[in-house]
Amino acid sequence: MLPEAASRSLKAAGVGPGARLCCALSGGVDSVVLLHVLHVLAPRLGFSLQAAHVHHGLSPNADAWAEACGRLCAQLQIPFSSFRVTVPRDDAAGLEAAARRERHAALDGVDCDWLALGHHLDDQAETLLFRLLRGSGVRGAAAMAACEPPQAGRPGRLRPLLDCRRAGIEAWARSHGLSWVEDESNAVLDYRRNHLRHRVLPVIGERFPAATATLARAAGHFREASDLLDQLAELDHAACGGRALKRERLLALPDARIANLLRWLARRQGFRAPGQVRLGEALRQLRAVPASRPLRLELGDLACCIYRGELWLEENFAGRPQPQLWQGGARLPWGTGSVDFRPAVGAGIARAAVDGLAPVVLDAYRSGLRMRLGMGRPRRSFRKLCQEAGIPAWMRERLPVLWIGGEAAWIGGIGVAADFACEAGGAGLVPEWRPGGESR
Ligand SMILES: Nc1ncnc2c1ncn2[C@@H]1O[C@H](COP(=O)(O)OP(=O)(O)OP(=O)(O)O)[C@@H](O)[C@H]1O
Numbered sequence: 001m002l003p004e005a006a007s008r009s010l011k012a013a014g015v016g017p018g019a020r021l022c023c024a025l026s027g028g029v030d031s032v033v034l035l036h037v038l039h040v041l042a043p044r045l046g047f048s049l050q051a052a053h054v055h056h057g058l059s060p061n062a063d064a065w066a067e068a069c070g071r072l073c074a075q076l077q078i079p080f081s082s083f084r085v086t087v088p089r090d091d092a093a094g095l096e097a098a099a100r101r102e103r104h105a106a107l108d109g110v111d112c113d114w115l116a117l118g119h120h121l122d123d124q125a126e127t128l129l130f131r132l133l134r135g136s137g138v139r140g141a142a143a144m145a146a147c148e149p150p151q152a153g154r155p156g157r158l159r160p161l162l163d164c165r166r167a168g169i170e171a172w173a174r175s176h177g178l179s180w181v182e183d184e185s186n187a188v189l190d191y192r193r194n195h196l197r198h199r200v201l202p203v204i205g206e207r208f209p210a211a212t213a214t215l216a217r218a219a220g221h222f223r224e225a226s227d228l229l230d231q232l233a234e235l236d237h238a239a240c241g242g243r244a245l246k247r248e249r250l251l252a253l254p255d256a257r258i259a260n261l262l263r264w265l266a267r268r269q270g271f272r273a274p275g276q277v278r279l280g281e282a283l284r285q286l287r288a289v290p291a292s293r294p295l296r297l298e299l300g301d302l303a304c305c306i307y308r309g310e311l312w313l314e315e316n317f318a319g320r321p322q323p324q325l326w327q328g329g330a331r332l333p334w335g336t337g338s339v340d341f342r343p344a345v346g347a348g349i350a351r352a353a354v355d356g357l358a359p360v361v362l363d364a365y366r367s368g369l370r371m372r373l374g375m376g377r378p379r380r381s382f383r384k385l386c387q388e389a390g391i392p393a394w395m396r397e398r399l400p401v402l403w404i405g406g407e408a409a410w411i412g413g414i415g416v417a418a419d420f421a422c423e424a425g426g427a428g429l430v431p432e433w434r435p436g437g438e439s440r
Pocket of ligand 1: 023024025026030031052053054055056100103116117118119123
């Protein structure tokens with residue numbers, strides 16, 4: 001029964017011949033059963049199997065658990081690795097969250113296509129209840145997915161036992177004579193979850209005998225709704241211009257759709273989605289500020305920027321982008337965006353200037369920068385140029401400047417220096433700064 005359920009789940013995820021699976025092995029009953037089940041299924045489905053254990057160094061028994069996992073894998077002839085992580089005891093996120101973060105980081109580094117985790121149906125019900133009690137939105141209430149596809153640089157996650165009850169897993173372990181370790185820290189590390197598991201769910205079960213299965217089913221409904229919201233965000237993203245969003249089109253949407261789109265975009269760029277309150281305040285400001293005014297709203301890890309009618313999200317950092325040497329390419333990365341270089345006739349920087357011997361470097365503002373935009377016009381300081389072009393102070397550090405042999409030839413959002421400008425009919429190069437974007 002367990003191998004059949006797990007096999008269905010793996011097949012639904014597209015796991016087949018050639019796939020490389022790694023069982024995340026804590027040594028507890030769930031992942032020990034998962035390891036045995038995967039061991040049975042590997043030759044049937046044609047995937048290769050390895051196992052990995054994370055040693056948190058938190059329990060006095062941690063060495064013994066790692067050894068037990070190693071022994072089990074040796075018996076089954078499954079390649080095994082153990083990772084030692086350091087969990088800061090005073091971590092701001094709390095010990096449990098810090099341990100989970102370090103564990104996931106270590107497991108994500110395993111060279112495999114899929115990590116298989118031992119979560120089951122009872123875990124799913126507890127997760128849903130726990131998240132609802134913390135005020136999660138639809139996405140959080142979707143709880144855990146049976147399959148999270150691989151992302152850039154990290155393996156996908158599979159939960160082949162997600163449809164199986166805890167009691168069934170324990171019964172299977174006993175009937176197959178398996179041994180496992182008991183993690184005494186479970187009770188301490190995650191008190192509120194254990195309270196739900198040992199106190200709350202049994203009481204609910206007295207009146208609602210199918211509560212666990214029903215709650216897990218509800219998580220499935222939330223997952224469907226959450227997927228639909230993601231699809232809506234994708235459509236809205238395209239309709240607002242993709243990449244950097246057109247402010248006007250975005251603001252034509254109702255608040256809830258904008259919030260949904262910004263959360264989706266934040267996640268897609270690898271950030272945590274901003275919370276409800278911050279997002280609500282950002283929306284209020286977005287609507288209140290006149291269209292022409294540049295805006296930068298800080299939303300925790302990220303900032304929402306508006307400039308010249310376009311809106312984008314970027315990392316909320318104060319630094320300057322890295323200098324880049326231009327070697328004739330069509331594009332250079334610049335901060336969260338890029339600078340494109342387009343050949344032109346009678347426009348932009350004179351080709352002879354960039355093709356000469358002097359190095360051409362894309363860098364930020366350097367002190368003492370002065371530039372004139374027209375032959376007869378005075379040289380102006382960088383600050384003055386920014387003021388005249390309506391460039392806000394928060395953007396100045398990150399404004400791209402093309403330096404040719406130490407002279408500023410072009411400033412993004414401002415223009416080409418008269419001394420480097422292409423003559424009418426001459427060969428030119430037009431730099432185009434795209435401040436928004438998704439380079440993460
Ligand atoms: N120390 C560990 N080393 C390797 N895998 C682990 C370890 N601890 C947990 N796992 C994997 O994660 C699964 C879930 O474990 P557990 O329920 O303790 O974690 P959780 O904190 O509730 O979940 P999550 O890690 O997904 O947030 C286990 O069945 C196992 O596959």
